[in-house]
Amino acid sequence: MKLLKNAALKALISGALFTVASTPLIASESPITPAQKETAQQLMVTALKSELGFSIVESLTTEIGPRLGGSEAEKRARDWGAKLGKELGFDKVAIEEFTMPFWDRGHLHIALTSPYNQELYGSALGGAAPSDKEINAPIVYFRDIHALTAIKDGSLEGKVAFVDGEPMVKSQTGAGYSPSNQKRRIGWQHAERGGASALVIRSVGSDSHRFPHTGMMSKNGDKWANIPVIAISNPDADHLRRLHNLNKPLAISLHSGSDWKGEVTSGNVVLDIIGSEKPEEIILIGGHLDSWDLGTGAVDDGAGVAITTAAAKLIANLPKRPKRTIRVVMFGAEEVGLLGAFAYAKKHEANLHNHVLATESDFGARNIWRLVSNVNPEATKLVDEIAKIIAPLGIVRGGSDVKGGGPDIIPLDNKGVPTIRLSQEGTDYFDLHHTPDDTLDKINPDELAQNVAAYAATIYLFADTNVDLKAKR
Amino acid sequence: MKLLKNAALKALISGALFTVASTPLIASESPITPAQKETAQQLMVTALKSELGFSIVESLTTEIGPRLGGSEAEKRARDWGAKLGKELGFDKVAIEEFTMPFWDRGHLHIALTSPYNQELYGSALGGAAPSDKEINAPIVYFRDIHALTAIKDGSLEGKVAFVDGEPMVKSQTGAGYSPSNQKRRIGWQHAERGGASALVIRSVGSDSHRFPHTGMMSKNGDKWANIPVIAISNPDADHLRRLHNLNKPLAISLHSGSDWKGEVTSGNVVLDIIGSEKPEEIILIGGHLDSWDLGTGAVDDGAGVAITTAAAKLIANLPKRPKRTIRVVMFGAEEVGLLGAFAYAKKHEANLHNHVLATESDFGARNIWRLVSNVNPEATKLVDEIAKIIAPLGIVRGGSDVKGGGPDIIPLDNKGVPTIRLSQEGTDYFDLHHTPDDTLDKINPDELAQNVAAYAATIYLFADTNVDLKAKR
Numbered sequence: 001m002k003l004l005k006n007a008a009l010k011a012l013i014s015g016a017l018f019t020v021a022s023t024p025l026i027a028s029e030s031p032i033t034p035a036q037k038e039t040a041q042q043l044m045v046t047a048l049k050s051e052l053g054f055s056i057v058e059s060l061t062t063e064i065g066p067r068l069g070g071s072e073a074e075k076r077a078r079d080w081g082a083k084l085g086k087e088l089g090f091d092k093v094a095i096e097e098f099t100m101p102f103w104d105r106g107h108l109h110i111a112l113t114s115p116y117n118q119e120l121y122g123s124a125l126g127g128a129a130p131s132d133k134e135i136n137a138p139i140v141y142f143r144d145i146h147a148l149t150a151i152k153d154g155s156l157e158g159k160v161a162f163v164d165g166e167p168m169v170k171s172q173t174g175a176g177y178s179p180s181n182q183k184r185r186i187g188w189q190h191a192e193r194g195g196a197s198a199l200v201i202r203s204v205g206s207d208s209h210r211f212p213h214t215g216m217m218s219k220n221g222d223k224w225a226n227i228p229v230i231a232i233s234n235p236d237a238d239h240l241r242r243l244h245n246l247n248k249p250l251a252i253s254l255h256s257g258s259d260w261k262g263e264v265t266s267g268n269v270v271l272d273i274i275g276s277e278k279p280e281e282i283i284l285i286g287g288h289l290d291s292w293d294l295g296t297g298a299v300d301d302g303a304g305v306a307i308t309t310a311a312a313k314l315i316a317n318l319p320k321r322p323k324r325t326i327r328v329v330m331f332g333a334e335e336v337g338l339l340g341a342f343a344y345a346k347k348h349e350a351n352l353h354n355h356v357l358a359t360e361s362d363f364g365a366r367n368i369w370r371l372v373s374n375v376n377p378e379a380t381k382l383v384d385e386i387a388k389i390i391a392p393l394g395i396v397r398g399g400s401d402v403k404g405g406g407p408d409i410i411p412l413d414n415k416g417v418p419t420i421r422l423s424q425e426g427t428d429y430f431d432l433h434h435t436p437d438d439t440l441d442k443i444n445p446d447e448l449a450q451n452v453a454a455y456a457a458t459i460y461l462f463a464d465t466n467v468d469l470k471a472k473r
Numbered sequence: 474m475k476l477l478k479n480a481a482l483k484a485l486i487s488g489a490l491f492t493v494a495s496t497p498l499i500a501s502e503s504p505i506t507p508a509q510k511e512t513a514q515q516l517m518v519t520a521l522k523s524e525l526g527f528s529i530v531e532s533l534t535t536e537i538g539p540r541l542g543g544s545e546a547e548k549r550a551r552d553w554g555a556k557l558g559k560e561l562g563f564d565k566v567a568i569e570e571f572t573m574p575f576w577d578r579g580h581l582h583i584a585l586t587s588p589y590n591q592e593l594y595g596s597a598l599g600g601a602a603p604s605d606k607e608i609n610a611p612i613v614y615f616r617d618i619h620a621l622t623a624i625k626d627g628s629l630e631g632k633v634a635f636v637d638g639e640p641m642v643k644s645q646t647g648a649g650y651s652p653s654n655q656k657r658r659i660g661w662q663h664a665e666r667g668g669a670s671a672l673v674i675r676s677v678g679s680d681s682h683r684f685p686h687t688g689m690m691s692k693n694g695d696k697w698a699n700i701p702v703i704a705i706s707n708p709d710a711d712h713l714r715r716l717h718n719l720n721k722p723l724a725i726s727l728h729s730g731s732d733w734k735g736e737v738t739s740g741n742v743v744l745d746i747i748g749s750e751k752p753e754e755i756i757l758i759g760g761h762l763d764s765w766d767l768g769t770g771a772v773d774d775g776a777g778v779a780i781t782t783a784a785a786k787l788i789a790n791l792p793k794r795p796k797r798t799i800r801v802v803m804f805g806a807e808e809v810g811l812l813g814a815f816a817y818a819k820k821h822e823a824n825l826h827n828h829v830l831a832t833e834s835d836f837g838a839r840n841i842w843r844l845v846s847n848v849n850p851e852a853t854k855l856v857d858e859i860a861k862i863i864a865p866l867g868i869v870r871g872g873s874d875v876k877g878g879g880p881d882i883i884p885l886d887n888k889g890v891p892t893i894r895l896s897q898e899g900t901d902y903f904d905l906h907h908t909p910d911d912t913l914d915k916i917n918p919d920e921l922a923q924n925v926a927a928y929a930a931t932i933y934l935f936a937d938t939n940v941d942l943k944a945k946r
Contacts (some may be wrong), residue, residue: 063719209684209910210684210908211682235910235913235914242535244912437682437683439681
């Protein structure tokens with residue numbers, strides 16, 4: 001048992017224990033029985049004292065390392081996940097394979113060549129094409145993505161476009177990501193339309209370190225970029241901006257080996273705790289097993305895999321299985337286009353009506369601060385009651401009509417599967433995500449334990465209730 | 474004039490102005506006249522409102538970029554420094570050249586090859602030899618430098634030694650640097666003695682980012698290392714430690730192009746404000762113009778160049794020159810062995826008796842919090858009085874027998890030149906120094922202005938006094 005250094009968590013434990021002792025035997029009108037409430041509270045106490053979650057993410061990041069979707073490392077991660085499921089005593093363990101196109105980063109060199117020679121810190125964006133040979137070209141500066149989208153066709157021939165913009169705005173919810181992300185998603189289409197040799201963008205991240213954030217571009221229909229597309233770090237983008245403001249002539253040299261490498265195999269790992277009364281009804285939780293190739297994928301998303309697996313294991317340790325089945329899915333190939341998520345939804349298409357709730361942990365490992373839901377309105381009272389039970393962890397009840405259970409839940413959500421989300425505090429999430437800095441040292445074991453506690457209590461209560469969660473639609 | 478966002482500095486300005494108004498006309502027993510005190514206080518107020526310091530470091534880092542000792546970029550930096558000195562109206566501007574051996578980083582590739590393939594984030598250490606070809610070898614793990622020094626001769630043939638250790642301890646004074654630094658300084662001698670193909674060490678830095686800190690090794694007599702020596706980042710070292718603790722067999726692949734490249738020219742830039750009454754007596758201040766090649770040398774040491782140049786310029790703006798000469802030296806080739814410092818001391822050997830005080834700013838750009846000194850004991854009262862005048866900046870009086878005016882002052886100190894030091898708050902200095910993250914965005918303009926204020930007032934008072942500072946020794 002670990003020593004709890006976090007005084008706040010100690011207080012929560014005392015609070016939870018106290019609440020247990022003072023719970024009235026009959027709670028009128030609640031969809032949750034006193035016994036269920038007591039079990040949920042004991043799960044939280046146990047989780048806060050447990051090192052299981054941290055030991056899982058430590059094992060994944062240490063023993064497997066980076067695990068790009070479709071890579072040999074991701075295969076090792078699936079074997080690791082299946083072995084872990086068996087060791088933890090899950091009732092059913094399966095690897096569900098699928099095929100996918102593989103994009104490889106290759107080697108990148110990028111440097112300023114005018115007004116003087118200076119190495120830049122860049123990362124190719126997912127889906128980018130290689131440079132056939134070294135590109136040496138002047139830079140055309142665009143202050144933001146809107147300026148790039150306004151260019152005329154063919155106006156960037158023989159040039160490299162650089163799209164600046166402001167560093168991503170930090171917030172608890174990560175709301176700054178989507179607007180900041182436009183230059184990464186669609187910038188290449190306009191650079192190509194202009195005839196540019198390559199596109200360079202300010203990294204989509206909120207940090208001030210020299211590591212740019214990688215990430216997938218969007219396809220245009222079924223077409224990927226035909227040019228290299230490179231993100232450079234915020235300090236490098238600041239540097240180019242200052243030189244541009246001094247009217248210095250900017251030029252760049254770049255050589256990128258990133259390319260598509262044909263079809264490969266990926267897969268999802270599926271671990272079940274079979275329900276004792278309604279085994280056909282599935283509560284799906286999980287995270288994604290793949291990571292970007294630059295870091296070891298600790299916060300994105302080893303944490304999510306660890307939190308949900310540990311929570312399910314703590315529930316499995318109870319004297320009796322909850323009524324419904326709890327399914328942990330370790331999704332493959334999330335970063336490169338939610339490929340595991342779509343493969344799962346397709347494979348289980350005929351059984352999605354039995355997926356009564358789905359949620360994913362994929363926003364780091366800071367404390368969970370909010371529970372939102374999108375379930376059958378008649379089941380909202382149940383969610384409200386669950387929120388009260390996990391409130392001692394510092395979690396507030398958010399909206400009851402908030403769609404979205406996480407990236408890998410999108411295909412299920414689209415098919416009408418009800419969702420909840422336990423929102424992590426994400427202010428510094430975009431300092432790390434998709435960079436080499438996403439490593440185990442960034443995870444606070446006490447905060448990870450709070451996540452496991454929230455998931456264990458919440459998922460147990462959803463799994464052991466008779467309340468119908470399916471949205472009427 | 475910039476807007477002062479920093480409320481503390483606003484308060485200091487009000488305080489200083491108030492003190493000016495209430496200063497008695499005759500301050501009994503003080504070696505500082507009321508007029509001198511008032512001038513010093515006005516210098517602080519002016520400095521806190523001035524953007525000059527920040528504009529200098531912005532110009533150096535933006536227009537020159539990284540500037541390794543002996544490189545073409547360092548030559549451009551000298552020209553920049555001389556041009557700046559002329560534009561700012563220094564009375565005398567000189568470039569004093571010297572020759573030096575040039576070490577070039579070349580290209581490095583380092584990766585784990587067992588228990589699986591994973592890129593590591595490494596930087597060659599200054600003075601390291603190249604690998605003739607790619608080295609593929611098992612890793613022998615040493616928990617710290619002491620474990621490595623205990624090995625038997627020849628016991629590491631065909632192996633790569635890895636020296637772990639704890640991340641550097643953070644402190645205001647940077648006291649953790651020297652002990653942590655031993656593995657960087659002398660580790661190679663023992664790895665070579667053991668017959669290792671290469672040495673890899675945990676980076677000497679207090680951060681948790683994937684950028685290792687470069688830095689110079691120590692010579693053994695007049696001999697440099699014959700093997701590649703590479704620092705890897707703290708998270709990478711953590712990773713190797715965890716794998717070692719799991720008894721995984723560790724092996725590495727590395728290829729380094731770092732090597733000595735022959736004699737080149739470097740130089741110091743010397744800018745004088747000639748004294749009005751004792752022009753032969755020199756108060757020497759400065760920073761170093763060179764930087765490591767990875768970042769743009771903003772905190773190490775563009776800040777020091779900017780702080781001291783701006784302080785001297787503000788003093789030069791006074792209606793009358795102070796009695797003594799103020800000399801700003803922008804030292805060359807500090808990082809690679811204090812080469813500019815020794816060249817300066819040698820060139821000015823016959824005139825060192827006229828160097829009545831020397832100090833360097835080379836510890837970043839956070840607020841100055843302490844004034845220490847090592848001057849003629851009879852002059853200690855003067856330093857005490859100066860400390861009282863700069864106290865409203867948040868600066869305390871430290872010891873009066875603390876040797877050391879900064880790295881480039883060592884050769885002068887050795888020759889008996891009195892020293893002071895204005896100590897910057899250095900808790901996060903070793904998160905950045907010698908890494909690619911040493912860039913302009915890490916400098917807070919308000920804190921830099923506080924530094925300029927402290928230097929301007931302090932140096933003015935030392936330059937305008939008749940007190941004999943020379944140590945009796």
